[in-house]
Amino acid sequence: MPSTNDWINNPLGVVEEMFGASQNSSDSGWEAKVTEFFRQRLMEKDAHTWVPSLNDVPLHYLKPNSLVKFRCLIQDMFDPEFYMGAYDTVDPSTKAKVLRCGKYKDVTECGVDLDSANMVTSERQTFYCVPIPGESPWVKESYASTCQARVVPSTSYVPSRQKRSYEDDDEDDMDTQPQAQGHAHNAAAEAQGNGDSKRQETEAPSGQKASSPPLDLNFPLPGEKGPACLVKVYADWDSFKLNDTMEVYGILSVSPALSALSDQSDTSSSLILDPAECMETAEELRVHSPPASLVPRLHLIHTQRLAHNNPLLPPAALEDSAASLASTLGEMVSVRAELLAYFTQLLLGDVLAAEYLLLHLISNVYARRDVIPLGKFTLNLSGCPATAGPAYTEQLYCALQQLVPSAYRLSMTLQNMNQLRLVPRKDYVANRLLSGALQLAANTSLYLDETQLEQGQLDPAGVRNITALGNVISWQKVDYDFNYHQMEFPSNINVLIASEGRSLLPSDCHVHLQPQVTPPNMEAYLGSALTAQSSSQLNKFRLYLTMARTLDYSISEEVTKAVEDDFVDMRKDDPQSISADDLHSLLGVARLLCLSLGQSALSTDAWSRAKHIETLRKSRSEPQGCLNGNEP
């Protein structure tokens, strides 16, 4: 272990040292110095891998007041709070005053002199952060394996059950889970969530006493696990937006004093009429000051915005590391061919559908023109063989989940549509934003399984849910429900709809699946296709998909001209054949086609190829469309 212990294990020591130094030199820039110091440290080669991550390490193994990192999504933003930035403490015996620093701490030292003139009130902002919703298991594993922090359980903690070291955890995933009550409770969730169970210990409602209802950690997706965290931000909080994903480095604070529900009944003697008492409902207190053992506080020192959540790529923007990725770029064409072959296999031999699937997976809302999101590419894959039951769509999802960093499968059963909360809603009693399944990070794949839809009636909630899905697809926005008004939040979700007939939801592109092979045993067929991919092969695909998505794109003057001519010609022949909307989608397909080939400018080849596949696709869906007659 290198000598990083100081700043990782005792970051507050560093902070205090700088604070102390600043007091003598009357140099006020100590705050900037602190953040700069940690930034520098983390910049050092591999330094960030030494910092233990809340995502991988159970909370009770982490040392309080040490530096930890957390890969998360901002789920809610609480009100700013004022705290004592600096204060005097008085030693009761000697009456000596000492100036202390309150930054990066939740609790003050003993004997605060509240009348001191040196008291400085400062402001900080609290964000409620949850792990990135729908994060694929392979992403978690990959991050966990690169993390070099070796954490010994803190000595103060005496686990009530058999101790397991972190290494254990890595090797045998879940067979030695002696978790007492929590296990049975989670069994169901685990069965479907297929075992990203490493963080079970920190899972929210794990068997607490039945008397207190489990705290809802407010994860966007049902069945999610992992710690939620209150991140205290000290600077620049305006630059954060809801649903941002980031990796935060901060000082872990788990002081039991933070739990709001401490017993307060024995204060009658002094007849306290503290305004703070009636200020909040119990509900609100529970939400805003949950027990630190469940929701640790993290005092943010450094953040790393995540442009993507792919552990195989460096987290920074691509320009910085262009050189190292040049080789990957060269390989793109070949990887694309392999991936296409893989998809073709998955889609029962349908090459066209495979190509569209590939384009769909690299789509990304790259800009918005007034209200129109550009770059979205919702794919409706109809004609999914339903005879095989849910197996096909489910297997397909598993295959995709292996490739994308985060994904969520929403089976559109009537029950789900009527009961799930898709749109986040503000709960004014608890004063928080109740999350919904559509509160997803950018570039999450949302897989809508419409084959599960059966006949029945949608209740008003169901209609709202369907509308919300429609809004996400057509405008890439979610209108969060604030009761008195709605607030629009832009989204960037890749929606893939698997259906039998044409979907009832709108889509940018509808491909009817034409299976070339009809394997007798669908499950076995897909299973073998899935397992046939080596992990290195999968990694190549993963890298490819993320890379293609982040490439730049442009259209040269000549090509613009050619496209215009083409459009005018097509219109001349048959004005009905192509409308402005068709041109829109054609341009979208052409863009994705170029990106998928690693090209950053539109070529006439790609243009004609786009036209070609669009014609093929339309010729397929037309009879379908007539049958259904359901215009989007």
Place this chain on the structure above:
Amino acid sequence: MSSPMSTPGGKRGRPSNPSTPASEAATSPPAQRRRGQPSSNGDLPLMPTSPPTDMPDPLQDTSLFSSPRRSVLPSEVDMSSPLMYGTPSSRVDGTPRSGARGTPARQRPDLGSVRKSKQVDLQSEPSAADGAAAAEQPAGQRLVIWGTDVNVATCKEKFQRFLQRFIDPSSKEDENSCLDLNEPLYMQKLEEEVIPTFDMAVNELFFERFPDSILEHQIQVRPYNALKTRNMRSLNPEDIDQLITISGMVIRTSQLIPEMQEAFFQCAVCAFSARVEVDRGRIAEPAVCRNCNTTHSLALIHNRSMFSDKQMVKIQESPEDMPAGQTPHTTVVYAHNDLVDKVQPGDRINITGIYRAVPMRVNPRQSNVKSVYKTHIDVIHFRKTDEKRLHGQDDENEQRLFTEARVQTLRELAAKPDVYDRLSSALAPSIYEHEDIKKGILLQLFGGTRKDFSQTGRGNFRAEVNILLCGDPGTSKSQLLQYVFNLVPRGQYTSGKGSSAVGLTAYIMKDPETRQTVLQTGALVLSDNGICCIDEFDKMSDSTRSVLHEVMEQQTLSIAKAGIICQLNARTSILAAANPVESQWNPKKTTIENIQLPHTLLSRFDLIFLMLDPQDEAYDRKLAHHLVSLYYQSEEQLEEENLDMAVLKDFIAYARSYIQPKLSEEAGQALIEAYVEMRKVGSGRGMVSAYPRQLESLIRLAEAHAKVRFSDKVETIDVEEAKRLHREALKQSATDPRTGFVDISILTTGMSATARKRKEEITAALKKMLQSRTKTPVMKFQQLFDDLRGQSETAITKDQFEEALKALCDEDYLTISGKTIRLAT
């Protein structure tokens, strides 16, 4: 805009006392120092020992406005003290008061409940101020606010002078905006329902003037609109203990909380009673009875203690103030006494109050403290921002505050000769062409001038412009609607398919919490003063559509259900989009046939536009170019456009609130001419082609155009543009019931020159033919058509023939009735 009262006491004195470095330098320290006091009750020991018949606590309650009040006259001090709540207690009666006979004093828990600032007599020790009970007026003049050298008396004098200068005691004006110390001040005067409360200076003055009047309460001042009017988001530690005004929306109100102001203790041994005032939320229980010297014999008697009302109100940032991508902040607000229950969840309010921060309570068992403060605002004044809207007054001005620089840029933009074109092209740039439609929508965004004719019995004139877009599916109608919806602050977007009549208007529901029936307003009411975008207008059910009739002309909504009968304002512009019934626009049919909407409703639209696929090569090319460019424009270019949208937003908001153009003489003439012309066109054919409604449309459009120019006068150019646009829209929607054909190329090109020439030729030929056969003044349509075709070398279509006939008809040369044509004699 702020009032002198709006800045805290410390600063208020500054104009009179320019040399107050102390107050400057000490701004934050006193505030922050005092905050921490609960644990160190340095000045508390005074309390229990003070005699029960008590002197007013000298150190009590002087933050802000109470300072002048308590400073001078002992009686006033007494009045302002919490000891004086209600009428009762002998002490009150015993207290001499300057003229305020029978008017009970009221405390100001909003000011003093949490922390109290101090006042010192310059010439004596703080304790000597106890003697203020006996002090004379001059003594007061030496009083200053603790920690500053602001002279209390000067402040008071200033305020009194201000009042004398600006209040006419005989008039009962409710609002008084005027200048003192170069700042306007608002005050409410005594009315019954809410006794607006005033400062002691007011009291004194009041009783001086009306020595006989008896008020229910003493007057208290409620300043509003403090200098620091700001967004909730920008509150920061420096605002603590400052008077601030923030706007927001009430999201929750608590039950009424009785807050103890004064505790009543009785000795269990000798029944001696003691009163202890609550100080910063604490009551120091007397340990020893002063009468019998028994220790720990005093017990609290609840029903003889005094309480005041208090209510917690939670407010949340209004959606307009929020940066994109963040969640709204909330703030806790305490309302006291008569401000309790003045606001309901959902109200938009501006509140003025003092921002407080108190440390989290120290848990007695824990030695360390949470280092976090709880913040709240003690309200002094609520102002509902939407209340006036409900009562029909226009009150948009106060909402939007523009910086000087912004106004400057906006004015510069407005001064440009091509501002109209600039703005219309900045509107929805991603949608290609449709210039006139965009211009129409632009004018809709600005709206006309609101005119009130209620005195003459006509009520309000509609100022809002309604627009209907019809056309083929996929012609970006929905995009346009979405864009508008995103552009205006009070916009609503609904789809005809999914909305019901109640969803649009209002419905009654039981509030789950209070079990009261409450009126929930629908889209139309919510978009009052905004734009309601209705997509798929044609798919709306008839019953739903019928509610629009009232809204679109009278701008009100009448509701009579569940025992609630009311009329709500719905001054909303409607931007609707309709698809043709046959999914494709049938050019052979009239607008009405195509969209199957009742003409009663259609006539309420000022402008009806067709959005059709023009099918023209040049258009296609331009369209393609436009679309392609969408796909490769760089981030910076996009940024620029976003900026445009922000400017556009502000431009519209500014013009809507500050520009109220009036018709000029010439413009009036031009409008009359235009109207007469329109009437003439039809009258020749024995039909009415224009109704007063069209004239009103013209006026609205002209006014809106003047607003675009930031002009206070509607001039001829405005009328010209209004005429043009109106004609354009008419042409598109082709309201002529006889031909009923829509020339699609009009949308992009107007009528082509060749077509016009051809028409003239045919008309001339027809006329010549008719002149040659004057003997037969009556002839059949078909026969004439065949004759003309036979004469001409080029083919003449039926359309062209009809056009020619119409032209001659307009010249009063002939009349057409059914299939027969009659020459005019």
